[in-house]
Amino acid sequence: MRAGDWAGLVGASLRRERLGPWLSALGVGLGVGSLVFFVALGLGVGHVVRHDVFPQDARRLEVIPPAFSLGGLLAPARLDEAAVARLRALPGVQAVHRKMVVQVPAACWYDGDFFGHRLRAGFDVFMVGVDRRLVEGDVAVGEFEDPKPGEPLPVLVSTRLLELYNKSFAPTRKLPRLGPGMLAGFEFPVQLGRSFMARTEEAVSQVRARVAGMSPAAPLEGVAVPLVTAARLNRERGHDAESFTSVVLVAEDPGAVPRITEATRDMGLQLDEREKGAAEAAGGAVALVTGALALLSLLICALAAFNIAHASTAAVRAREREIGVLRALGATRRDVRTLFLGEAAVLGLCGGVLGTAAAVGLARAVDRLASQVLPPFPFQPPSYFLFPTWLWAAGVGLGLLAAVAGAWWPSAAAARVDPARTLAG
Amino acid sequence: MISARALAKRWEGPGAEGAPVLADVSLEVGAGEFVAITGPSGSGKSTLLHVLGGLDRAFEGELRVAGQSLRGLDDRALSRFRNAALGFVFQSFHLVPHLDALANVALPARFAPAPVADVRERAAEALGRVGLAGKERRRPSELSGGERQRVAVARALLLRPPLLLCDEPTGNLDAASGGALRTLLQSLHGEGQTVVVVTHDAAMAAAAPRELRLEAGRLSEVRR
Numbered sequence: 001m002r003a004g005d006w007a008g009l010v011g012a013s014l015r016r017e018r019l020g021p022w023l024s025a026l027g028v029g030l031g032v033g034s035l036v037f038f039v040a041l042g043l044g045v046g047h048v049v050r051h052d053v054f055p056q057d058a059r060r061l062e063v064i065p066p067a068f069s070l071g072g073l074l075a076p077a078r079l080d081e082a083a084v085a086r087l088r089a090l091p092g093v094q095a096v097h098r099k100m101v102v103q104v105p106a107a108c109w110y111d112g113d114f115f116g117h118r119l120r121a122g123f124d125v126f127m128v129g130v131d132r133r134l135v136e137g138d139v140a141v142g143e144f145e146d147p148k149p150g151e152p153l154p155v156l157v158s159t160r161l162l163e164l165y166n167k168s169f170a171p172t173r174k175l176p177r178l179g180p181g182m183l184a185g186f187e188f189p190v191q192l193g194r195s196f197m198a199r200t201e202e203a204v205s206q207v208r209a210r211v212a213g214m215s216p217a218a219p220l221e222g223v224a225v226p227l228v229t230a231a232r233l234n235r236e237r238g239h240d241a242e243s244f245t246s247v248v249l250v251a252e253d254p255g256a257v258p259r260i261t262e263a264t265r266d267m268g269l270q271l272d273e274r275e276k277g278a279a280e281a282a283g284g285a286v287a288l289v290t291g292a293l294a295l296l297s298l299l300i301c302a303l304a305a306f307n308i309a310h311a312s313t314a315a316v317r318a319r320e321r322e323i324g325v326l327r328a329l330g331a332t333r334r335d336v337r338t339l340f341l342g343e344a345a346v347l348g349l350c351g352g353v354l355g356t357a358a359a360v361g362l363a364r365a366v367d368r369l370a371s372q373v374l375p376p377f378p379f380q381p382p383s384y385f386l387f388p389t390w391l392w393a394a395g396v397g398l399g400l401l402a403a404v405a406g407a408w409w410p411s412a413a414a415a416r417v418d419p420a421r422t423l424a425g
Numbered sequence: 426m427i428s429a430r431a432l433a434k435r436w437e438g439p440g441a442e443g444a445p446v447l448a449d450v451s452l453e454v455g456a457g458e459f460v461a462i463t464g465p466s467g468s469g470k471s472t473l474l475h476v477l478g479g480l481d482r483a484f485e486g487e488l489r490v491a492g493q494s495l496r497g498l499d500d501r502a503l504s505r506f507r508n509a510a511l512g513f514v515f516q517s518f519h520l521v522p523h524l525d526a527l528a529n530v531a532l533p534a535r536f537a538p539a540p541v542a543d544v545r546e547r548a549a550e551a552l553g554r555v556g557l558a559g560k561e562r563r564r565p566s567e568l569s570g571g572e573r574q575r576v577a578v579a580r581a582l583l584l585r586p587p588l589l590l591c592d593e594p595t596g597n598l599d600a601a602s603g604g605a606l607r608t609l610l611q612s613l614h615g616e617g618q619t620v621v622v623v624t625h626d627a628a629m630a631a632a633a634p635r636e637l638r639l640e641a642g643r644l645s646e647v648r649r
Contacts, residue, residue: 005535016523325519328480329580330508330536332501420481423515423592424471 001335010342021347024308024406028351028399029358031301035294036359036387036395042290043386046283052379053160054279055216058254059094062272063087063247063264079244079269087247090263092256097134097248100230102127103239105195105202108209110188115176124195125209126222127155129230134248138215146228152187152210155223159214160379167378186211192233202237246272301402304351308344308406316340316414323414324422333415340414344407345400352399356392363387426588426619427454427477432486434472446472447484448642454621456587459614461633462623463647468639470623471592477621478511478590479503491587508536512581516593518573520565520580526552527561530580537584551579555609571602578609582618589613591622595629607632 014021050056065079079098088096106125113119132144135156144154159180166177187210193202209223218224235241249264251257261271316323323336331339363385370384432450446469454460464470475481476488479495482503488495491510498506507513520529530548534541541547549561555575565573574594581589591610595603607629614620614634622629630636636647 001536002540009535012524012528321517321519322521325521326532326536327504328478328507328513328519329533330504332504332536334501335504335536420472420475423475423480423519 001331001338006335006338006342009339010346013339013343014346020311021343022350024304024311024403025347025351025354027304027307028301028348028402029355031297031299031304031402032352032355032395032399033358033362034300034355035297035398036356036391037362037385038290038293038297039394040359040363040385040387040391042286042294043388043391044381044384046286046290047386048379048381048384049282049286050279052163052381054275054282055160056276056279059251059257061249061251061257061260061264062275063249063269064245064272065243066268066270078242079247080242083267083269084244084247086267087249087264087269090249090260092252092260093249094252095133095250097131097250098227098244099131099134099246099248100129100227100234100241100243101245102129102225102230102233104192104233104237105198105200107191107194107196108188109191115178115182117175119175122196124197125190126219127153127225127230127233128219128222128245129227130156130217130224131227134217135213135215135224138217139213143212144226146226146232152208153190153225153229154212155209155225156213156215156218157183157211157223158218158220159216160220161218162214164220164378167376167380171376180214183211184213193237301398305402305406308347308403309408309410312340312344312407312410313413316410316417319414320417320422323417324419327417327419328423336417337411337415340411341404341407344403344411348400348403349396350399351403352396355399356395359395360387426456426458426491427452427621428487428489429453429477430487432473432476432484432488434469434476434481434484437483445642447476450486450639450642450644452637452644454619456619457614457617458635459610459620459633460622461630461636462621462639462644463625463630463636464639466625469642470639473639473644474590474592474621474623478513479507504536505538508533508538509584510586510588512578512584512586512589514574514577514581514589514591514594516596518565518570518577518597520573520576522565525562525564526557526568526576526579529565529576530583532580533583541584548579548583551583552576554582555579556605569602570598571605574598574602574606575609578606582613587619589618589620591620591624593624593626594622595624595626603628 063079084096084098087093106127107122108125109122111120135144139156144156147153162178162180162183169175170177187208190207190209191204192207193200193204215224231241249260251260264271326336363383367383367385429450429452432447432452433445434447436444436446450473462470462473472481476484477490479490479498493506493510495503495506521532524532527545527548530551531544534544549558552558552561555578557572557575557579560568560572565576568576594610595606598606603626610620610622611632620633622633624630636649638645638647
């Protein structure tokens with residue numbers, strides 16, 4: 001049978017059935033819609049976790065000295081310039097960025113105007129020196145250099161810290177929310193050699209710090225300063241200024257990462273995977289909940305398929321004479337089977353399209369409701385859902401699959417109908 | 426047109442498995458003949474028609490219809506044969522209820538192996554030929570019994586098959602409609618159409634120039 005004739009017969013048959021088949025399509029749509037909705041929710045939340053809360057770059061590794069080593073006998077215990085040179089020489093490494101923690105305790109006691117509000121606050125200042133190239137693009141040229149005597153320390157604040165401040169700290173303390181550009185140039189006092197959290201014997205000196213910009217590379221729990229500044233401060237106070245706290249390796253492509261990882265471990269160094277572990281843990285929790293809800297939705301799809309199987313079986317019984325007539329007029333068994341499968345496929349396609357569209361509509365309604373009802377919170381996305389093209393296709397495809405699977409055996413039974421028996425009398 | 430040798434068939438349904446339905450039936454029908462097959466209820470008339478029409482494949486003996494041996498044909502070949510060589514008219518009309526008269530008549534063209542040109546025009550012409558011009562858009566439920574049967578005849582004639590097989594075509598019709606159908610079949614015969622009718626209807630049998638009688642599964646010529 002040609003496609004046009006097939007489509008004509010399928011269409012005519014579906015037009016005859018006013019309600020029953022469309023209820024079956026509704027069942028398919030319900031299953032598909034719930035599946036697409038929950039998968040889109042999982043994708044959206046997972047995207048926020050991976051890109052905003054714990055941003056991951058597949059090309060980057062952070063190398064740290066080993067937590068425990070046998071000194072210089074078996075492996076380098078320090079991440080010094082020699083180790084950095086060896087890391088830079090590894091095949092597949094495109095760039096190397098050093099980091100050095102400022103080991104001098106530092107604290108800030110702020111009592112003054114903060115963007116139109118009186119602020120009194122005391123906190124320790126954790127400073128990490130970073131290579132200039134690690135933050136280029138986040139700060140203007142010349143703004144992130146070791147300062148001359150008397151000039152403020154240039155610091156970079158984490159973009160994630162700003163998000164936490166804006167969505168959590170500022171609302172509870174009734175402080176103003178800040179845009180990324182507003183904080184640039186803000187100065188605050190820093191007491192070197194002082195800490196609110198630990199006793200220290202170091203001499204206290206007063207400096208000023210000035211926010212040079214925002215950077216995702218800055219530490220969440222502190223600020224980034226130029227690497228040269230960090231080394232200078234450590235050297236001036238008698239701390240180790242030759243070893244780096246960590247080194248960020250940028251691979252030429254993600255495929256080179258396993259090889260670099262192996263070579264790094266062969267050098268007796270470790271990878272700092274705390275962020276990656278946290279991202280994986282959070283992503284895993286999201287995936288687990290999404291998976292459970294998706295499984296529930298798949299069960300609804302399976303029930304819809306059973307419903308179509310039941311309805312198709314009843315339809316085959318009710319239409320035995322019609323099948324006999326078609327066979328008498330020249331329809332092959334295959335023609336009869338494809339007619340029944342075609343009817344189910346159209347219902348499945350309609351259910352898949354309706355379900356997917358309903359999921360998108362519901363997601364938009366949820367986003368709108370959330371923006372009106374939920375208070376602001378850190379990393380709040382504009383939408384909690386992601387609908388990539390493949391999800392649309394999968395939704396429609398699943399509807400089709402469920403319907404065709406449901407009609408598979410009934411259509412075979414239809415093809416086996418004996419025309420001589422049904423046309424007798 | 427039909428050449429049957431020693432056709433035999435046994436009952437396969439529940440209750441009387443293995444009982445003979447057709448026994449040593451031999452039959453020759455030439456092109457352009459109009460043959461009536463009569464016999465009492467349960468004599469196997471409809472079964473014989475289904476065998477001749479390739480609807481029932483479980484038979485013994487040799488059978489050639491329209492130059493084609495029906496033994497050993499697979500489902501696809503047999504379906505193609507029914508589509509091209511045969512037109513069926515049934516007692517219960519067997520129109521597809523959700524299709525209008527024109528679509529019912531055009532139905533065989535949907536299963537033809539090659540596209541049929543001007544199907545709608547041909548279907549409308551076939552309806553006109555059986556006296557139903559102007560009723561193309563009517564559904565079977567909107568037609569009388571006689572009109573439904575004429576739609577069935579138009580459907581059977583759409584692809585101009587060499588052989589028309591009719592199973593009790595007047596069985597569900599009143600006298601007037603039955604008479605009109607007899608006249609129609611005679612007219613078709615007059616145009617050269619080969620027609621085989623299985624019937625209880627004495628008037629229909631009388632309308633056919635040749636009558637065969639099937640009793641206890643055996644076929645005999647009725648001498649007039």
